[in-house]
Amino acid sequence: MSTASHAHDHAEDHGHDHGPPRGLTRWIYTTNHKDIGTLYLLFSLLMFFVGGSMALVIRAELFQPGLQIVNPDFFNQMTTMHALVMIFGAVMPAFVGLANWLVPMMIGAPDMALPRMNNWSFWIMPFAFTLLLSTLFLPGGGPAGGWTLYPPLVLQTGDAFPFVILAVHMMGASSIMGAINIIATILNLRAPGMTLMKMPMFVWTWLITAYLLIAVMPVLAGSVTMLLTDKFFGTSFFNAGGGGDPVMFQHIFWFFGHPEVYIMILPAFGIISMIIPTFARKPLFGYASMVYATASIAFLSFIVWAHHMFTVGMPLAGELFFMYATMLIAVPTGVKVFNWISTMWRGAMTFETPMLFAIAFVVLFTIGGFSGLMLAMAPADFQYQDTYFVVAHFHYVLVPGAVFSIMAAAYYWLPKWTGHMYDEKLGQWHFWLSTIGVNVLFFPQHFLGLAGMPRRIPDYALQFTEFNMMSTVGAFMFGFSQLLFAYNVIKTIRGGAKATDKVWEGADGLEWTLSSPPAYHTFTTAPEIR
Amino acid sequence: MAITRFTKWGATGLAAAPFLMWGAGARAELGLNMPQGVTAVSREVYDLHMLIFWICVVIAIGVFGVMFWSIFHHRKSRGAVPAQFHESTLVEIVWTVVPMLILIGMAVPATKTLVKMYDSREAELTIKVTGYQWRWQYDYLDQNVGFLSVLSTPTAQIRNTAPKGEHYLLEVDNPMVVPVGKKVRILTTAADVIHSWWVPELGWKKDAIPGFINESWTLIEKPGIYRGQCAELCGKDHGYMPIVVKAVPEAEFKEWLAQMQAKNKPNPKTANDDNSTVKIAGGQTL
Numbered sequence: 001m002s003t004a005s006h007a008h009d010h011a012e013d014h015g016h017d018h019g020p021p022r023g024l025t026r027w028i029y030t031t032n033h034k035d036i037g038t039l040y041l042l043f044s045l046l047m048f049f050v051g052g053s054m055a056l057v058i059r060a061e062l063f064q065p066g067l068q069i070v071n072p073d074f075f076n077q078m079t080t081m082h083a084l085v086m087i088f089g090a091v092m093p094a095f096v097g098l099a100n101w102l103v104p105m106m107i108g109a110p111d112m113a114l115p116r117m118n119n120w121s122f123w124i125m126p127f128a129f130t131l132l133l134s135t136l137f138l139p140g141g142g143p144a145g146g147w148t149l150y151p152p153l154v155l156q157t158g159d160a161f162p163f164v165i166l167a168v169h170m171m172g173a174s175s176i177m178g179a180i181n182i183i184a185t186i187l188n189l190r191a192p193g194m195t196l197m198k199m200p201m202f203v204w205t206w207l208i209t210a211y212l213l214i215a216v217m218p219v220l221a222g223s224v225t226m227l228l229t230d231k232f233f234g235t236s237f238f239n240a241g242g243g244g245d246p247v248m249f250q251h252i253f254w255f256f257g258h259p260e261v262y263i264m265i266l267p268a269f270g271i272i273s274m275i276i277p278t279f280a281r282k283p284l285f286g287y288a289s290m291v292y293a294t295a296s297i298a299f300l301s302f303i304v305w306a307h308h309m310f311t312v313g314m315p316l317a318g319e320l321f322f323m324y325a326t327m328l329i330a331v332p333t334g335v336k337v338f339n340w341i342s343t344m345w346r347g348a349m350t351f352e353t354p355m356l357f358a359i360a361f362v363v364l365f366t367i368g369g370f371s372g373l374m375l376a377m378a379p380a381d382f383q384y385q386d387t388y389f390v391v392a393h394f395h396y397v398l399v400p401g402a403v404f405s406i407m408a409a410a411y412y413w414l415p416k417w418t419g420h421m422y423d424e425k426l427g428q429w430h431f432w433l434s435t436i437g438v439n440v441l442f443f444p445q446h447f448l449g450l451a452g453m454p455r456r457i458p459d460y461a462l463q464f465t466e467f468n469m470m471s472t473v474g475a476f477m478f479g480f481s482q483l484l485f486a487y488n489v490i491k492t493i494r495g496g497a498k499a500t501d502k503v504w505e506g507a508d509g510l511e512w513t514l515s516s517p518p519a520y521h522t523f524t525t526a527p528e529i530r
Numbered sequence: 531m532a533i534t535r536f537t538k539w540g541a542t543g544l545a546a547a548p549f550l551m552w553g554a555g556a557r558a559e560l561g562l563n564m565p566q567g568v569t570a571v572s573r574e575v576y577d578l579h580m581l582i583f584w585i586c587v588v589i590a591i592g593v594f595g596v597m598f599w600s601i602f603h604h605r606k607s608r609g610a611v612p613a614q615f616h617e618s619t620l621v622e623i624v625w626t627v628v629p630m631l632i633l634i635g636m637a638v639p640a641t642k643t644l645v646k647m648y649d650s651r652e653a654e655l656t657i658k659v660t661g662y663q664w665r666w667q668y669d670y671l672d673q674n675v676g677f678l679s680v681l682s683t684p685t686a687q688i689r690n691t692a693p694k695g696e697h698y699l700l701e702v703d704n705p706m707v708v709p710v711g712k713k714v715r716i717l718t719t720a721a722d723v724i725h726s727w728w729v730p731e732l733g734w735k736k737d738a739i740p741g742f743i744n745e746s747w748t749l750i751e752k753p754g755i756y757r758g759q760c761a762e763l764c765g766k767d768h769g770y771m772p773i774v775v776k777a778v779p780e781a782e783f784k785e786w787l788a789q790m791q792a793k794n795k796p797n798p799k800t801a802n803d804d805n806s807t808v809k810i811a812g813g814q815t816l
């Protein structure tokens with residue numbers, strides 16, 4: 001199989017062949033899935049630091065009660081922007097980047113099915129985020145009504161408002177194109193013999209995620225367009241004075257927003273399901289049940305949205321429906337966790353950096369799952385809603401959940417992508433500092449929320465001081481340890497010990513049959529599938 | 531008090547331990563857990579919260595216990611040889627059905643509590659709470675009393691030029707006064723953007739939505755002062771619109787009411803002025 005891929009190793013010297021052109025134009029005009037994957041991942045890393053800096057502004061202000069560093073309006077701009085940048089700029093593009101690099105190599109395809117659209121969907125992103133971030137410098141500042149954009153508050157945004165809506169539209173267009181491309185690739189370009197139920201879990205989870213994206217991104221686009229017409233064209237979709245309903249926005253938004261949550265975690269499930277078998281040297285336990293569990297979670301994600309709105313005053317029947325449906329999600333999620341642990345059971349484990357991140361994912365994501373189950377109980381949610389308990393919950397699933405899975409993936413496949421081993425010692429340092437930091441950062445926030453601290457406030461009552469201080473210490477520890485990650489990645493790209501083709505002793509899958517780094521074009525002839 | 535809470539939370543173990551220690555020495559009334567509150571409903575909510583919490587702790591100990599046992603014993607450096615098993619329909623069924631049963635066990639008490647919280651019949655007093663950017667208005671509908679309630683913490687304390695008082699950010703000029711032992715119906719609405727009225731000791735919060743009226747109720751058993759805050763982001767001073775509820779014996783409440791009736795007419799500015807239509811959530815009319 002791998003012989004086919006070596007054919008192009010010398011291609012760069014020949015003008016007539018498909019080697020990468022040199023210089024900036026390589027990246028601007030590229031239609032190569034590996035180049036576009038790299039662009040997505042580097043963009044995501046940049047946005048991770050931008051969004052992280054905003055988080056540090058928030059945590060610095062919250063180190064003590066009283067206003068020290070920023071004024072309340074700028075604080076609200078930071079919380080809003082931090083969320084938009086991290087969700088749409090860091091986590092989602094990272095997963096799309098991983099899909100670009102890995103899906104063709106995992107299914108034995110020569111490239112993505114729609115390479116020119118692929119280029120477009122990436123190159124929209126820098127413009128969308130330039131637009132979004134530039135609103136911070138407009139009169140009235142950036143958006144400050146929260147990333148959930150609830151009216152009527154969001155309609156009080158200054159000049160930034162239409163720019164934010166346009167930026168959201170651009171991100172949405174990019175995501176939809178990325179999703180179409182991934183579906184087209186997976187359904188059409190699998191190598192002969194690669195049946196659906198033989199696909200690696202990462203490919204499966206991304207296939208399901210892509211369908212979620214196509215289903216809900218247009219809903220987001222619709223809801224923000226309605227905000228736009230309410231503001232500028234005299235409609236009253238969300239204005240009770242004109243016969244509309246501000247709560248209707250929340251229903252529409254969360255119909256997008258809840259599947260969005262799974263868009264950010266299903267590919268993570270896929271990554272973890274690839275890494276644990278490699279380092280346990282044992283096949284994934286319950287492959288078929290993993291596929292069905294992923295599909296069930298995706299289905300349920302469409303019928304639980306109003307658990308974000310238990311306090312808006314829904315009728316009793318509505319509360320009960322959304323409570324029961326939400327609790328049900330615990331079942332397929334539990335199946336996943338049990339399968340991962342059964343995969344480890346009686347394996348022969350080693351603990352390189354990707355495995356450490358994967359294990360931390362399983363533990364800390366599960367803690368986020370527990371708090372999620374607590375939040376599902378409507379009567380208790382009347383207390384939890386809009387407090388730091390919620391902040392702790394979703395950061396546990398997003399940071400040591402989604403973000404850790406991305407880090408695990410980066411360490412796991414970096415040797416394949418670059419041909420160099422990363423610095424293992426540095427990786428282990430990064431892991432331990434991140435894991436300790438993230439827990440010091442977010443664990444105390446559970447206590448803050450239960451004790452009564454609302455979220456999105458720049459200042460707080462005195463009894464919340466100690467845990468806020470701890471949280472801030474954890475935030476700076478976590479934030480600065482990510483510099484180790486960036487350093488390690490750059491160092492690996494530039495050089496290092498030569499990686500073997502298989503890289504990991506227990507690795508299994510088509511991508512490991514290619515050379516490290518793989519040729520610019522791979523699987524130009526389809527591989528044979530056992 | 532704090533010590534018993536520590537033992538409860540300590541069970542989560544994991545990363546929590548070091549900062550729990552730190553917290554213990556810091557402040558006697560340092561909040562770690564949801565308050566039990568001062569109403570029958572708030573205690574039920576607390577019990578439900580603790581029930582789910584303990585279920586999660588037990589599951590966590592089981593699941594993480596197995597995992598860490600495996601991590602310790604099934605490692606290559608200890609000479610482990612990997613098994614090759616990779617599926618079992620029976621165990622998949624077991625770990626689908628068992629969690630389902632646990633969930634049903636949790637859903638039953640949750641449903642009961644929820645039904646109770648939704649039953650606001652036979653209230654003896656109705657107070658309409660209106661959220662404004664950034665203050666609350668309280669209207670005692672049948673008593674012809676209404677007033678605004680604004681943060682009373684001096685700006686100097688917020689700007690760190692004066693030492694902060696005991697109830698920093700949780701104090702207002704005019705608290706909402708209610709009688710103990712009476713079922714009070716609370717109608718929440720707003721005049722500009724969405725707010726959320728929340729006093730943890732009462733066991734719930736409810737959004738205040740412009741153009742709509744939400745209905746809740748409470749029956750406070752113990753006289754006292756209970757503090758809360760706006761819980762829904764409502765603009766720049768969202769962090770500065772606290773809620774103070776003063777629960778007093780019936781006689782004292784009557785006295786207060788008479789005083790208020792004598793000195794102020796109901797505030798003419800209500801949410802209705804800002805919106806031509808007012809719909810009632812849940813389809814009821816008022």
Ligand SMILES: [Cu+2]
Nearest residue numbers: 725760764771
């Ligand atoms: Cu408010």
